[in-house]
Amino acid sequence: MSPSRAAVVSIVLVALAAPMVGAQQANDPAGDPERGKIVFRTVGGCANCHGWAADGKTGVALHSPAGPSLRETKLNKEALAETIRCGRPGTQMPYHDRAAYRDDRCYGLVMSDFTPGDAPPRGKTFGEKDVANIVAYLQTRVIGLGKPTYDECADFFDNPAAKACIILK
Numbered sequence: 001m002s003p004s005r006a007a008v009v010s011i012v013l014v015a016l017a018a019p020m021v022g023a024q025q026a027n028d029p030a031g032d033p034e035r036g037k038i039v040f041r042t043v044g045g046c047a048n049c050h051g052w053a054a055d056g057k058t059g060v061a062l063h064s065p066a067g068p069s070l071r072e073t074k075l076n077k078e079a080l081a082e083t084i085r086c087g088r089p090g091t092q093m094p095y096h097d098r099a100a101y102r103d104d105r106c107y108g109l110v111m112s113d114f115t116p117g118d119a120p121p122r123g124k125t126f127g128e129k130d131v132a133n134i135v136a137y138l139q140t141r142v143i144g145l146g147k148p149t150y151d152e153c154a155d156f157f158d159n160p161a162a163k164a165c166i167i168l169k
């Protein structure tokens with residue numbers, strides 16, 4: 001391919017790709033559930049307390065503080081995002097917004113409002129995009145589901161042979 005033809009081809013590709021990216025973002029302001037799943041499973045550490053199935057029991061180690069079933073939560077999108085950003089002071093649910101309780105963005109509270117030893121626990125912090133990604137994951141692939149299934153488990157771990165899934169087979 002001549003250099004000028006290569007340049008034309010790459011300009012056409014860029015022109016094609018740009019509107020596609022824009023459209024995807026416009027259709028999906030709520031975040032990417034697949035990415036949300038990964039954050040839930042890995043850096044978020046959510047499965048430690050809520051379980052891989054987010055039902056508050058499946059796969060939760062006995063020494064972990066169990067979180068409630070997110071499959072049965074009544075929270076809407078905003079409340080889910082706020083709970084993830086700000087945690088729940090007075091419980092083990094950690095906050096994940098780096099600036100939470102530094103300013104009053106969370107429930108109007110700052111660290112000095114808490115007695116020492118009673119400060120809200122801090123989880124791994126991540127940005128607004130990943131909060132939206134987790135919310136999208138919970139809303140499309142967790143909330144309202146019944147008993148965890150093998151297929152769901154294999155998908156969660158991206159591994160059909162995952163140890164946690166074998167008992168569900």
Ligand code: HEC
Binds near residue numbers: 044045048066070092
């Ligand atoms: C150390 C344990 C722990 C970890 C880690 C944890 N949670 Fe929680 N979570 C809890 C507990 C305990 C509650 C219940 C708080 C309460 O009593 O209000 C809770 C509550 C929640 C709620 C509110 C449910 C409702 O219906 O009120 C959501 C949503 C939630 N967690 C999502 C997450 C996500 C997403 C992550 C990971 C980013 C996560 N949690 C990490 C323990 C944990």
